[in-house]
Amino acid sequence: MKVIAFYGSPRINGNSEILLNEALKPIEAEGHEIISFKLNTMNIKPCQNCGGCDKTGKCIINDDMSEIYKAIREGDRFILASPIFFFALSAQSKIMLDRCQAFWSEKYLLKKVIPEGKYGRKGLLLLVGGMKRDIGIKCSESTAKAFFRTISVPTHETLGYLGVDAKGDILEHPTALKEVYDGGKRLIEI
Numbered sequence: 777m778k779v780i781a782f783y784g785s786p787r788i789n790g791n792s793e794i795l796l797n798e799a800l801k802p803i804e805a806e807g808h809e810i811i812s813f814k815l816n817t818m819n820i821k822p823c824q825n826c827g828g829c830d831k832t833g834k835c836i837i838n839d840d841m842s843e844i845y846k847a848i849r850e851g852d853r854f855i856l857a858s859p860i861f862f863f864a865l866s867a868q869s870k871i872m873l874d875r876c877q878a879f880w881s882e883k884y885l886l887k888k889v890i891p892e893g894k895y896g897r898k899g900l901l902l903l904v905g906g907m908k909r910d911i912g913i914k915c916s917e918s919t920a921k922a923f924f925r926t927i928s929v930p931t932h933e934t935l936g937y938l939g940v941d942a943k944g945d946i947l948e949h950p951t952a953l954k955e956v957y958d959g960g961k962r963l964i965e966i
């Protein structure tokens with residue numbers, strides 16, 4: 777199984793990165809192929825709404841998104857880990873998601889769904905927010921749901937943690953690490 781992991785935080789070893797690494801542990805242990813993208817370090821231009829993908833389903837911008845397009849086509853499982861910024865997904869995550877407008881055009885204008893492999897396609901969304909208000913989880917979940925469905929991932933699970941602010945605070949959370957580890961295990965169930 778090919779597992780595609782998106783690190784959505786600019787903070788190295790931050791809370792969402794810790795969670796994503798924990799979710800990947802059972803996946804690595806089972807020997808699955810993992811392709812990771814640290815979005816903050818990549819050269820990805822925001823969608824220009826140029827309509828260039830309308831008739832082809834292909835984006836005309838040539839940048840690091842090319843490797844992500846390929847991985848999204850070939851992957852079986854997808855994990856997006858993002859901090860909540862201003863009640864929403866991080867900009868790093870959102871820029872990548874918006875560039876999936878090319879898949880939106882392919883799916884909804886050209887009526888072509890990304891073909892699934894023998895394991896089907898499933899997603900996992902990991903969220904961390906410093907505040908205790910769950911509006912950030914709700915907003916981020918809505919956006920991520922649009923992303924997953926656009927890339928022909930019909931189901932996903934969301935695990936979100938609030939009141940986790942300083943770098944590494946998630947390590948003190950009583951249940952988060954175990955829950956995301958188990959979430960990683962569930963993700964690779966067939």
Ligand SMILES: Cc1cc2nc3c(=O)[nH]c(=O)nc-3n(C[C@H](O)[C@H](O)[C@H](O)COP(=O)(O)O)c2cc1C
Binds near residue numbers: 786861
């Ligand atoms: C620009 C910015 C905006 C933020 N906005 C929110 C917010 O709206 N809601 C929230 O719960 N936390 C917010 N936070 C706090 C982060 O979500 C929190 O620090 C989180 O633990 C960061 O995760 P990371 O270590 O993976 O980057 C914000 C932080 C930054 C830097």
